[in-house]
Amino acid sequence: MWNTFKYTTLSIVRERSIVIWVMLFPLILATLFNAMFKGIDENAHDLDPIPVAIVNKSEGGADKAFNTMVDALSEGDEAILAPMDAKTDEEARALLRDNKAIGVVTLDVDGWPSLELSAVTGTTGVSMGQVERTVLADVMDDFCRTREALEDIMRNDPQAAENPEVVLSLVRRDDYTSELKITHSQTREYVRYFYALLGFAAVMAANVSLTAVGAIQPNVSVLGARRAIGGTGRSRMLAGAIAASWLVSFLALVVAFAYIRFALGVEFGGREAACVLGIAVAALMATALGALVGALPYVPYTAKSGILTGITCLLSLFAGLYGTPALRLADQVAREAPWATVVNPVKQVSNLFYSLYVYTDLTPFFRTIGVLTIITAVLALAAALMMRRQSYASL
Amino acid sequence: MAIVEVRNLVKRYGEVLALDHFNLKIEEGEIFGLLGPNGSGKTTSINCLLQLLTYDKGDILLFGEPMRPNSYDIKRRIGVVPQDVAVFDELSVRENIDYFCGLYVSDGTRRRALVDEAIEFVGLKDYVKFRPHKLSGGLKRRLNIACGIAHKPELIFFDEPTVAVDPQSRNSILEGIQRLNAEGATVVYTSHYMEEVEQICSRIMIMDRGESLACGTKDDLVCMVSTGEKVEIEAPDLPGGTLEALGAQPFVRRISHDGTSIHLLCDNGPHNLANILAVLQERAVVFGRVYSEPPTLNDVFLEITGKELRD
Structure with a gap:
């Protein structure tokens, strides 16, 4: 068995198609994903100062508090507002109409502000500035409530208004709001593409065991025929080939994971050790899948390879690999036909990493490990039954 | 002792009868030749012997034991050199030989010595680190042989090992087979090249359409046919009636003239050539060189099957 394990490993890692499709292709795809999706997601979280037109009709310095607030929010690197002075209402509305301002104050x-916001849908019909509108409305609402509260205190209890602690308590939020973490990490949509990619890479790794099992079968190659008449039993030879396939698949996935995690900086919730455990199980599933396809009787090797590629591409579609529409489709399938997600190994491998990234609790991760183990067992059993029954009437 | 014994082996590929109650007995120490055209059943019979193919009927005994698909103790005593070069393209010469030797020998130290010996035997010492695609056709064949014989099997099957091989490599392969036999291995050699079979085999079986047509030493086979002598005489110009006069001789079985030479197939007889030359001299035929030879295996095959071996 060791002999078969050693030389199967060597032959697989030197096989050009395996190197390209199982080892290099995931890295190339990950690099492309990084260029396509990561930038979009990061941009989506960068909030530029919100352009707001201000029409000041106040008299006698009534705008002092408002101006102080605007100055504070429009200074520095983390400025929230980008104020634009407008002399008249018409001038301000023109700025709004031309999409140069999100709102008009x-x-x-x-000195009391009133806010008018731009339409939700811009002239192009594309939804724009939703976050900015919310922020702007919140800022104005906050200013009005705070000013109202202060004026109320000054009217009813002037002494309290002179107490700085009372004034501070009006502007401090931490007394009655607290930040809750409902996810393990700060969620970023783009990471799902990388997790789906790892699922895709796992199923692509099934080509390793397909090749290794094919090289044992007498009806697939002359090499298989020669090995079949050797002095080593089929089961021992198969065990060596399967072990070698698992090792190569595991290492290829670890390399892809390490590249995505450390070279591209994609987050995995800081649970890298658990990720490696998940990869080990994913590689086992891939090995069983390749062995099953490899064991299909009466099917030429090239057709088996085509079948496996087809399966990989189809399952990857339902795991959301091919961009936002595929991701939506995957989510819809998960909602409306959960069983289809459960039996999809690409989706399950993707879920492994997602559960580590999103959930604080490790239960979803281990549940997914369990599902993948069951899938692996079913595939391996079917492959073993097929191979056990095979005898050859012709080659 | 019979190393190989096959009784009434029947193998069908669907409606095609590939082996028709095939019988075979090979004694220890022989180089046994299976001679027949492509599709005659040589490879099928070997694959059935090795349990690579299922068969419909018959008994197969190797080393006196019934052969089964899981008879690994028997398989470990056998070496196979298949018709096609069957090695790992991704492994070097040495790694390939080590792998196939490892299917039979698990002890690493012993295996290393056997691999070295096999490399030396086939003359691949200068190519041990080469991958098969870097080797010439002849060197690939040698590697194919080394992979089959490294574990020093007692019984070796060579299935057309010289197909598409240059004459130099062919001679080297044939000499190697004879050396293996001299060292104690029993050899089963299949080929459709009668010259090779004539050169190295102690006994020969002629096969066609899944049947054994004749079996014995080369001399035995030649004696089985009525053709006793082949005569060829260079004579470009023949006076009228010469061929008829020659054909009228009672020992002449067949006669033809290709424009430059007369070809005669004759029965066994002590004075065939003298009688033929006498007829030519009577008719004042000018002739050049004269050749006379006993029948070849091809003639035997032709007479038994009615067709050329390479048809």
């Missing part, structure tokens, strides 16, 4: 004679 009009100060009345007493």
Whole structure:
């Protein structure tokens, strides 16, 4: 068995198609994904200062508090507002109409602001500035409530208004709001593509055992025929080939994972050790899948390879590998036909990493490990039954 | 002792009868030749012997024991050199030989010595680190042989090992087979090249359409046919009636003239050539060189099957 394990490993890692499709292709795809998706996601989280037109109609310095607030929010690297002075309402609305401003703030004679926001859908029909609108409305609402509360205190309890602690308590939020972490990490949509990619890479790795098992079967190659008449039993030879396939698949996936994690900086929730455990199980599933396809009787090797590629591409579609529409489709399938997700190994491998990334609790991860183990067992059993029954009436 | 014994082996590929109650007995120490055209059943019979193919009927005994698909103790005593070069393209010469030797010999130290010996035997010492695609056709064949014989088997099957091989490599392969036999191995050699079979085999079986047509030493086979002598005489110009006069001789079985030479197939007889030359002299035929030879295996095959061996 050791002899078969050693030389099967050597022959697989030197096989050009395996090197390209199992080892290099995931790295190339990951690099492309990094260029395509990561930038989009990061940009989506960068909030530029919100352009707002201000029409000041206040009198007698009633705008002092408002101006102080605007100055504070429009200074420095983390400025929230980009104020633009407008002399008239028409000028301000023109800025709004031309999408140069998200909102118009009009100060009345007493310095109270009123807010007018741009339409949700821009002239191109594309939804724009939703986050900015919310932020702007929140800022104005906060200003009005705080000013109202202060004026109320000054009216009813002037002494309290002179107490700095009372004033501070009005602007501090941590007394009655607290930040709750409902996910293990800060969620970023783009990571799902990389997890789906690892699922895809895992199923692509099934080509390793397909090749290794094919090289044992007498009806697939002359090499298989020669090995079949050797002095080593089929089961021992198969065990060596399967072990070698698992090792190569595992290493290829670890390399892909390490590249995605450390070279591309994709987050895995800081649980790299658990990821390696997940990869070990994923490689086992891939090995069983390749062995099953490799054991299909009466099918030429090239057809088996085509079948495996087809399976990989189809399953990857339902794991959301091919961009946003595929991701939506995958989510829809998960909602409406959960069983289809359960039996999809690409999706399950993808879920392994997603559960580590999103959930604080490790239960979803181990549940997915369990599902993958069952899938592996079913595939391996079917492959073993097929190979056990095979005898050859012709070669 | 019979190393190989096959009784009434029947093998069908669907409607095609590939082996028709095939019988075979090979004694220890022989180089036994299976001679027949492509598709005659040589490879099928070997594959059935080795349990690579299922068969419909018959008994196979190797080393006196019934052969089964899981008879690994018997398989470990056998070496096979298949018709096609069957090695790992991704492994070097040495790694390939070591792998195939490892299917029979698990002890690493012993295996290393056997691999070295096999490399030396086939003359691949200068190519041990080469991958098969870097080797010439002849060297690949040698590697194919080394992979089959490294574990020093007692019984070796060579299935057309010289197909598409240059004459130099062919001679080297044939000499190697004779050396293996001299060292004690029993050899089963299949070929459709009668010259090779004539050169190295102690006994020969002629096969066609899955049947054994004749079996014995070369002399035995030649005696089985009525053709006793082949005569060829260079004579470009023949006076009228010469061929008829020659054909009228009672010992002449067949006669033809190709424009430059007369070809005669004759029965066994002590004075055939003298009688033929006498007829030519009577008719004042000018002739050049004269050749006379006993029948070849091809003639035997032709007479038994009615067709050329390489048809």
